Amino acid sequence: MIKYIGGALVIGGVLTSILSFENKAIVHSPKPIDFNPGYRLLEKAELNYRNYCGGCHGEKMDAFVDRQWKHGNAKEDLFKAIKNGYANEGMPAFDATFTDKEIRELSDYILKGIKNVDRYAGAKKPVSNxxxxxxxxxxxxxxxxxxxxxxxxxxxxxxxxxxxxxxxxxxxxxxxxxxxxxxxxxxxxxxxxxxxxxxxxxxxxxxxxxxxxxxxxxxxxxxxxxxxxxxxxxxxxxxxxxxxxxxxxxxxxxxxxxxxxxxxxxxxxxxxxxxxxxxxxxxxxxxxxxxxxxxxxxxxxxxxxxxxxxxxxxxxxxxxxxxxxxxxxxxxxxxxxxxxxxxxxxxxxxxxxxxxxxxxxxxxxxxxxxxxxxxxxxxxxxxxxxxxxxxxxxxxxxxxxxxxxxxxxxxxxxxxxxxxxxxxxxxxxxxxxxxxxxxxxxxxxxxxxxxxxxxxxxxxxxxxxxxxxxxxxxxxxxxxx
Structure with missing residues (x-):
C-alpha cells in the first residue's frame, strides 16, 4: 500500500522520507528529514508519476514525453488520458486512483517535461552567420x-x-x-x-x-x-x-x-x-x-x-x-x-x-x-x-x-x-x-x-x-x- 501523507510517503505502513538530490531519487528509512539545501521534497505529482506511471513509462518523465502524442498533449488531452485511459492500447484508467485535482497536477507535471523537450526544437534555419x-x-x-x-x-x-x-x-x-x-x-x-x-x-x-x-x-x-x-x-x-x-x-x-x-x-x-x-x-x-x-x-x-x-x-x-x-x-x-x-x-x-x-x-x-x-x-x-x-x-x-x-x-x-x-x-x-x-x-x-x-x-x-x-x-x- 502506497500513500502520500504530509510531505512523506507511506509504503506498507512504514513512514519514509523521499527526497531528490541532483534529480536522483533517494529513499531514506525512518529518520528525520535532512534539510540540506541540496535536497528537495518530491512534489506529490512527481511521486504519483514515479509510483503509478514509471513502471511502464520509465522513472524519468522527460524521456517518456519525448514522443509523438497520438491523442494530443494539451492539458485537457492528458487529463482525459489519465482519467479514462485507452484500454485497447494498454493505458489503464486512473479515475478511481486519483482525484480530479491530482490528475490536473499530474498533467501539469507532464507538461513541464514537454516544455523541456520542446525547447530544443522548433527553430528555423539560421539566416545569418x-x-x-x-x-x-x-x-x-x-x-x-x-x-x-x-x-x-x-x-x-x-x-x-x-x-x-x-x-x-x-x-x-x-x-x-x-x-x-x-x-x-x-x-x-x-x-x-x-x-x-x-x-x-x-x-x-x-x-x-x-x-x-x-x-x-x-x-x-x-x-x-x-x-x-x-x-x-x-x-x-x-x-x-x-x-x-x-x-x-x-x-x-x-x-x-x-x-x-x-x-x-x-x-x-x-x-x-x-x-x-x-x-x-x-x-x-x-x-x-x-x-x-x-x-x-x-x-x-x-x-x-x-x-x-x-x-x-x-x-x-x-x-x-x-x-x-x-x-x-x-x-x-x-x-x-x-x-x-x-x-x-x-x-x-x-x-x-x-x-x-x-x-x-x-x-x-x-x-x-x-x-x-x-x-x-x-x-x-x-x-x-x-x-x-x-x-x-x-x-x-x-x-x-x-x-x-x-x-x-x-x-x-x-x-x-x-x-x-x-x-x-x-x-x-x-x-x-x-x-x-x-x-x-x-x-x-x-x-x-x-x-x-x-x-x-x-x-x-x-x-x-x-x-x-x-x-x-x-x-x-x-x-x-
Missing part, C-alpha cells in the same frame, strides 16, 4: 564545404586541416579552403552509421608523419556482409597514405550497421584510447569482457600492442586492450587540458545520453543501469544507478545525440574558458556545458538548427572548429566583440 550568445557574439566563418558527412578533424602543423568524410573520402583542407583528396584510405562499408570516421595525429606527427583513422571494416562470409570498427595506422606523404597497418580490429564482427563508436584520443600517458560501440546488441556485448571488444573503451600502444598496466591484462580470457566496459555508443572523446583525464560522451537510448570520465576497469552500466527508455517506449532497466556501476557525471533527457567533444582553452572566448562543448546530432546545435569541477552547473544552446553537428575541436590557433552534416560544412567560430 552572426549569432549572439550569453557571453559574446560569434561569427561562423566557412572553412570548408562540399563535404557529405564530415566525421572527424585533425590540424596539421602546416595550419591545414584534415577532414574525414563518412562516405570514405579523406581530405586536406588547404589554406585557400580548397579540398585536396588524400589517396590510400582503407575501403569502408559506407552504410548505416559506418564509413570513414575519426582521425587523430600521432603525438610525434611533426617528425614521423603518422596518423590514425577509425573506419568500418567489412568482409563477406557465407554470402553475408559482416562489419566491425577498426583502426588503421599510416604515414601521410604529400597527398598519399602509405605503410597502412590495422592496429586494432574489434571483435566479434556483426551484420548490424550502427553503433560503431569510433572516437580516438591520445592520453597523457602516450597511449591511444579507442571508443567502440556495442553494435546494437546490448544483451551480449557491453558487459562481456571475454572475447568481446564491443561496447568498450580500449587502450593500446601506437603499434597496437597492449600496455602492461591495462586493468584486465591478468584477467583470464579477458580482452587485454579493454580499459572500460558497459559503454553504449561513444562518439565524443577529449582530454581535460588541466588534469589530463579523458572524458567521453555516449548515446543513450531514448533519453540518458551521458558524459563520463574514463577510469580504468570501471563498468559504465549499459544496459544494467540507464536514465533512458527504449525507442519503442518500453523499459530497458528500472535501475538508473547501482553499486558497482560508475554513474555518469551528467546525462541528457531528452537525448540530444551527442557527437564530438572539446574543452575550451585559451583566451579567445570570453567567459567560455574551461567549458565543455558537445555537438548535437539530433537537435542540430552546439551544446555548451559550464563546469564547476566535474559538475555541469549550466548549459547553453548555441547555433540552433545549424545542422547535425558531428564534431567540435579546439585548434592550435586557439579557435574552435565545428563540422556539420548534409551539406557537410566546417565552420570556424570567430568572436566579434
Amino acid at each position: 552572426i549569432f549572439k550568445t550569453a557571453e559574446m557574439t560569434i561569427r561562423l566563418d566557412t572553412v570548408a564545404k562540399g563535404l557529405d558527412v564530415p566525421w572527424g578533424m585533425a590540424f596539421l602543423p602546416s595550419e591545414e586541416l584534415l577532414v574525414t568524410d563518412r562516405n570514405g573520402k579523406f581530405y586536406k583542407v588547404k589554406k585557400d579552403k580548397s579540398l585536396q583528396l588524400i589517396n590510400g584510405t582503407p575501403e569502408v562499408l559506407a552504410k548505416g552509421q559506418g564509413g570513414l570516421m575519426d582521425v587523430i595525429l600521432d603525438p610525434a606527427f611533426a617528425t614521423n608523419k603518422t596518423l590514425y583513422l577509425s573506419y568500418s571494416k567489412f568482409k563477406t562470409e557465407d554470402g553475408k556482409v559482416l562489419a566491425t570498427t577498426a583502426v588503421v595506422k599510416a604515414k601521410l606523404e604529400g597527398n598519399e597514405l602509405v605503410d597502412q597497418q590495422d592496429i586494432f580490429v574489434a571483435k566479434p564482427w556483426s551484420r548490424t550497421q550502427h553503433h560503431y563508436g569510433s572516437r580516438m584520443q591520445f592520453g597523457k600517458d602516450g597511449y591511444l584510447y579507442i571508443a567502440i560501440g556495442e553494435r546494437g546488441n546490448e544483451k551480449q556485448n557491453p558487459q562481456e569482457i571475454k572475447g568481446n571488444d564491443l561496447g568498450k573503451i580500449h587502450r593500446i600502444k601506437s603499434d597496437g600492442s597492449i600496455p602492461t598496466d591495462n586493468p584486465f591484462v591478468i584477467t583470464k580470457g579477458a580482452e587485454a586492450s579493454i580499459f572500460t566496459y558497459g559503454n553504449r555508443n561513444p562518439q565524443g572523446m577529449t582530454i581535460h587540458p588541466q588534469t589530463g583525464v579523458i572524458w567521453e560522451n555516449e548515446h543513450g537510448p531514448r533519453g540518458g545520453d551521458e558524459i563520463n570520465i574514463i577510469q580504468p576497469g570501471k563498468n559504465y552500466g549499459w544496459p544494467i543501469a540507464t536514465y533512458g527508455i527504449n525507442y519503442n517506449g518500453k523499459i530497458i532497466s528500472n535501475i538508473s544507478e547501482k553499486e558497482g556501476i560508475t554513474a555518469p557525471l551528467h546525462y541528457w533527457i531528452p537525448s540530444i545525440g551527442p557527437s564530438g567533444m572539446a574543452f575550451v582553452s585559451g583566451n579567445r572566448y570570453k567567459g567560455w574558458k574551461g567549458d565543455l562543448l558537445t555537438g548535437s546530432l539530433r537537435f542540430e546545435y552546439l551544446n555548451r556545458s559550464v563546469l564547476q569541477g566535474n559538475k555541469v552547473i549550466k548549459e547553453e544552446i548555441l547555433f540552433k538548427n545549424i545542422g547535425r553537428l558531428r564534431d567540435v575541436r579546439m585548434a592550435p590557433d586557439g579557435y574552435i572548429y565545428i563540422a556539420v552534416e548534409s551539406p557537410g560544412i566546417v565552420y570556424k567560430l570567430v568572436p566579434v566583440n
